[in-house]
Amino acid sequence: MNPTSKKFISLFLALSLMAISCTTMTTQRQKTFESSKERKHGAKLIITKKDGQLIEGELITVKPNSLLLLNAEGRDVSVKIEEIKIIRRVKKSKAWLGAGIGSASGIVISSAVIAFLETFGGDESFLYYLPEAMQDWVIIGLPCAILGALIGALLGTDKTIQIEGMTDLEIQEVMDKLRKKARIRDYR
Numbered sequence: 001m002n003p004t005s006k007k008f009i010s011l012f013l014a015l016s017l018m019a020i021s022c023t024t025m026t027t028q029r030q031k032t033f034e035s036s037k038e039r040k041h042g043a044k045l046i047i048t049k050k051d052g053q054l055i056e057g058e059l060i061t062v063k064p065n066s067l068l069l070l071n072a073e074g075r076d077v078s079v080k081i082e083e084i085k086i087i088r089r090v091k092k093s094k095a096w097l098g099a100g101i102g103s104a105s106g107i108v109i110s111s112a113v114i115a116f117l118e119t120f121g122g123d124e125s126f127l128y129y130l131p132e133a134m135q136d137w138v139i140i141g142l143p144c145a146i147l148g149a150l151i152g153a154l155l156g157t158d159k160t161i162q163i164e165g166m167t168d169l170e171i172q173e174v175m176d177k178l179r180k181k182a183r184i185r186d187y188r
């Protein structure tokens with residue numbers, strides 16, 4: 001294998017690792033920035049009242065004895081906590097994000113396999129191993145993408161909270177957690 005190919009593979013792997021670390025740092029900074037400011041949107045909730053009525057909307061704030069939601073018509077709806085049977089928090093699916101991360105890791109692993117083959121495989125060039133790299137991506141990257149999509153889908157599943165039958169302390173803990181997901185966290 002010629003020195004130019006080795007330099008190309010080394011450069012590619014180094015740039016890939018730098019890109020992954022920059023993406024991770026940017027994501028962490030963005031999460032810190034978002035948590036330090038007011039939310040633009042509250043969590044989407046579907047509330048089942050004890051009388052069977054369903055109320056759906058965005059969580060605006062958690063009041064001492066009620067939840068304030070903004071429904072689809074743009075009206076504020078207040079629901080007393082003692083009338084609530086079940087709260088379901090609707091989450092967005094993260095399947096595509098997981099598939100992208102899995103696919104990217106499959107590409108990195110496949111690239112590492114090519115680098116290994118070029119290093120220990122003899123004098124063949126990068127183009128010699130390209131069809132094998134594509135096969136490696138199908139064997140390694142595709143399952144990584146599918147696994148990432150499954151994990152992302154699981155992370156995006158709705159959360160159901162059974163309020164009826166909880167003690168006052170447990171209800172207060174649930175309301176404190178919901179307050180963090182509201183558009184206005186500190187209602188006075």
